[in-house]
Amino acid sequence: MVCMMQSNRRCFRNSRKIRQALSASGKLFTSKRVVETRSRSQWKTAIFLVVAVIANSFGNLLLAIGMDRMPSFAGTPFPHYVYLLVANPYVIPGTVLSAIYMLAQLSLFSWADLSFVAPMIASSYVVTALLSEFVLGERVELERWLGVLLICMGVAFVMRTPTDTKAEEP
């Protein structure tokens, strides 16, 4: 385990050097294997982030639509409410998507920083705004587009930081 962490740390240092070398000269003189490992893990992170964001926003959308069609909880006998919940065509797919979101997020935590993952997943708000405008046909106000722009800028900044910084610690 310790050995693995050390090799991770070495890998991280190397990849930092590689990035420095890349940005300095645009050329690459370092071990190819390390680069491959890093880029594969970046792809994995990107894929899991996309899955988490899509599952989160679509899952919440389906749940919101589904719950909108439910009668009031207080005014319905409980077993009947449960039946309506299960029979509702939006609730179960929404729940499945939410479970996928949770699994993707937890998996991300197993190799990436919380301070990286949490702001990146905020892209869900962007997807939700787009969904509201183009799928639900709601008018999205200027203020909200401004918020979307700010989130995109924030995500762009976070994206420029290394995914996992815990390995850096000596």
Added chain:
Amino acid sequence: MVTWLLIVMIVVLGSAGDVLCAKGMASGGEISNFSPSHLGGVIRSIVERRLVILGWVCDALSFFSLLALLSIAQLSIAVPATALSFVVDTLGARFFLHEHVHWKRWLGVLFVTAGVILTVRSGNTPQLTGTRGPSAAAVQPHHHEPGNHK
């Protein structure tokens, strides 16, 4: 007063949930095999982690606080305040998980927080998206705040 107490509970418990889940997941090594035959094992290995379960408990408490808040507070103030959880998450990551939060990441987090506040404040569907877990959307229909109807 109660409003602010509930906001603090939502933010702090929600971030505690994230930190505990992240801590629980970080301790077990990277999950790498997601083939269908391994998926059950992956899920089982997650469910067996005590810190993750504790994190879910915190998330649930945060969610109930949100429910309580929605029943008493002005949404236009209350819901954007919960965007502060991004800042608290980052603080938690810095001090409890010992992550190195680069200034670019801090800047990004501040931009995201400001963006989320704007987005949630003006949105027609304030509870549609949340990082606080899947069930946040389920709150929406029971609380008919203005502007929520299509």
